[in-house]
Amino acid sequence: MNRVAFSPARVRWIAGNTFREAVRQRLLLLLIMVAATMTGGALFFSDFHFGSSELKFVTDVGFGALAFFGAILSIVSSAQFFFDEIERRTVLTVLAKPVWRAEFVLGKLGGVLLLLLVFCGLVTALLAGLLWWRETGLMKAHPGTFETGRVVAYAGVAWCGLVQWLKLSVLAALTLLVASYARSSLLAIMAGFVALVIGQLQYLARDFYGMMDSSLARGGVWLGGLLFPNFQLFDVADRVGAGETLSAGLIGGLAAYALAYMSVYGGLAVYCFRHREL
Amino acid sequence: MAGWRSTVSGIVNSRAKVAAVVGAVLLIAGAALRPVEAAMRKAEARAGMPGRTRRLSAIVGQGTSMAVLGGFRALVADWLWLKTYLAWAACDLPATQAMLRLVTIVDERPLGFWLNGARIIAYDMTEWRLRSAGREGAVPAAVRRRILEEQAGMALRYLEDARSYHPERAAVCVEMANIHLNSRGDPATAARWYRQAAELPDAPYYAARIYAELLKHLGRSREAYAWLRRLHPTLPPDVEAAGSRIVLGRIRNLERTLEIPENERYVAPEVDVETRRPQKID
Numbered sequence: 001m002n003r004v005a006f007s008p009a010r011v012r013w014i015a016g017n018t019f020r021e022a023v024r025q026r027l028l029l030l031l032i033m034v035a036a037t038m039t040g041g042a043l044f045f046s047d048f049h050f051g052s053s054e055l056k057f058v059t060d061v062g063f064g065a066l067a068f069f070g071a072i073l074s075i076v077s078s079a080q081f082f083f084d085e086i087e088r089r090t091v092l093t094v095l096a097k098p099v100w101r102a103e104f105v106l107g108k109l110g111g112v113l114l115l116l117l118v119f120c121g122l123v124t125a126l127l128a129g130l131l132w133w134r135e136t137g138l139m140k141a142h143p144g145t146f147e148t149g150r151v152v153a154y155a156g157v158a159w160c161g162l163v164q165w166l167k168l169s170v171l172a173a174l175t176l177l178v179a180s181y182a183r184s185s186l187l188a189i190m191a192g193f194v195a196l197v198i199g200q201l202q203y204l205a206r207d208f209y210g211m212m213d214s215s216l217a218r219g220g221v222w223l224g225g226l227l228f229p230n231f232q233l234f235d236v237a238d239r240v241g242a243g244e245t246l247s248a249g250l251i252g253g254l255a256a257y258a259l260a261y262m263s264v265y266g267g268l269a270v271y272c273f274r275h276r277e278l
Numbered sequence: 279m280a281g282w283r284s285t286v287s288g289i290v291n292s293r294a295k296v297a298a299v300v301g302a303v304l305l306i307a308g309a310a311l312r313p314v315e316a317a318m319r320k321a322e323a324r325a326g327m328p329g330r331t332r333r334l335s336a337i338v339g340q341g342t343s344m345a346v347l348g349g350f351r352a353l354v355a356d357w358l359w360l361k362t363y364l365a366w367a368a369c370d371l372p373a374t375q376a377m378l379r380l381v382t383i384v385d386e387r388p389l390g391f392w393l394n395g396a397r398i399i400a401y402d403m404t405e406w407r408l409r410s411a412g413r414e415g416a417v418p419a420a421v422r423r424r425i426l427e428e429q430a431g432m433a434l435r436y437l438e439d440a441r442s443y444h445p446e447r448a449a450v451c452v453e454m455a456n457i458h459l460n461s462r463g464d465p466a467t468a469a470r471w472y473r474q475a476a477e478l479p480d481a482p483y484y485a486a487r488i489y490a491e492l493l494k495h496l497g498r499s500r501e502a503y504a505w506l507r508r509l510h511p512t513l514p515p516d517v518e519a520a521g522s523r524i525v526l527g528r529i530r531n532l533e534r535t536l537e538i539p540e541n542e543r544y545v546a547p548e549v550d551v552e553t554r555r556p557q558k559i560d
Contacts, residue, residue, distance in 0.1 A: 059352075181296065227304045228308075253314065257315065268304070272296055275295075
């Protein structure tokens, strides 16, 4: 049926277009808001750290903002950019050309992943810059506390930004899967948020229901748990804030886990879109 | 009519088939990835989280529990710490006490919460209670003693909890020693905790020196001398905080006090000029 071969170049072209569209849709405004919130938070905490590490507060606030705004960006952009093409009928124009449906879906996913990468990169860089600035100030004010040099593990902060991107990428792929099947963007967005909550809390449900007597309920929860990734695994930011280091094994494991889920969700989104009436 | 029905049935069947395939693939993928997830969960050692959640829900309501479980645990703990600060600034003893507990239930990992919390309980709260008991100097000695004991006991129990999460952190032992020494006036127990701190990998150098000083204060100068003799060769001479020269001076003082014969006196190891480390002695 397809007369042309699958082309990664076309996937890149669609991804690039999706990314440009995202930039035009005031993404930068959101980034500036996050940055301003973090900067304000850091200045506020310089008076209120109350004996605890001020740098820990800044780290926690920064990664909290990244996780919160990142989840919104991931879900909304995945659903919105997909349905925009369908509602404006531009998808028909694109698919009328020698473009595979798989290329279209993967291009959309690629664009959103690029968008999330830029978002995570900028916020992490901003956070690292803020930490560096505050730490330098504290080192001048309290040299005795920094006898052994800087205390913030900047490599850990960078790794943490990467892990957050992996989590948001899985979430984006999952939302795109729902969008490729659903009939409205609202349903896809709602499903994305529900999936985020389930993915975040499902391990807890498994722990609780694992103690239940009813084998039927246990089996049901077990099966349900298989449908969603465990997002709790990606919550490494608070460990970095608490001064723990992230092992290479953990980061590698998380990357493999995220990549596997992204592949499955991406593949299924292609399958759903190929069976979709446009 | 029949044509309409067959169209609808075709769409439904097609969508149902797609949903079934998606569900099946997700189940297979989920089952295949479960061992990877289990290995990472094991590494994270999240045992006890369900219990923590029940405790949290009972104390702060489900909203905070959801935020904690939703990946904002550190952020929630920080926010609670700020609320603790407000209670502390208002010298509100019950609120501060409750908030200190809550912060460490939400996030037990930052050592700063435990150490600062223990100091507030042992020192600040004691002052608040003494102030509310009467004018300065008007509080009977027995009442003062009782308040000090109660607050010190509370702070020590708090730090015992901290030790269950941070058994290898010397700072917790040092803080316990400080409270035994400053609040309870019990140098013997304080010495025991300083020694315990000194034997942990991240011990500050001063813990070992204070232990020796307390032994001297308790009249156990021979023990102090033996301890300092063992300690001195392990101290890097080029690190000011290690106080190698101070320790050597104290060894010499004790040798004079204890009248140690010349031939049994401590011989300081020669310092390697290249590494600036004491050469190993047998």
